[in-house]
Amino acid sequence: MKRAFYYLILVVALLVVAAFALANKQWIAQGVDLSYDPTRPGAVETTIHLPMFLVLFGVLLVGMILGGITVWLKQGRFRRAARVAQVEVERHRGEIDRLRSQANASETREGQAMLPSSVPF
Structure with missing residues (x-):
């Protein structure tokens, strides 16, 4: 539907340009x-x-x-600000991944330490 509307607008615009040229x-x-x-x-x-x-x-x-x-x-200043923000987002994502991996590692160590070895699982 969007494509048909696009072509309809394009045909109307071309007709207006052709009429203007004539x-x-x-x-x-x-x-x-x-x-x-x-x-x-x-x-x-x-x-x-x-x-x-x-x-x-x-x-x-x-x-x-x-x-x-x-x-x-x-708009150059806005593009520059977007590039700086993107670098900052990537840095924060890396930090979040690092902290998640540390949290998962500490949870598995704590979970292994709390379970007695004689539990029949």
Whole structure:
């Protein structure tokens, strides 16, 4: 059921993206001025002709990448705290196992010492 819902949402999202691309298929000229010269205002060195939806999807992709990097950097302290906590948990588990084995060993020694050897078990 989850998988069917996932595919339904995926198909709807793809239809929305396709409709958006069809609605914005007009070509635009995007000027790129890599060598800014204040003495020649409005002079563009390179002009790229692209469909508008490619420009919009490109901006969306760059925004998602920058947002992902920002979130990853902001959550670094939480990942570090989780790593420290995991090391501490492993250390405590080892200590618990050691104490359990010591407790079991002392119980068996006490149990053997308390039972007389003449008990017919």
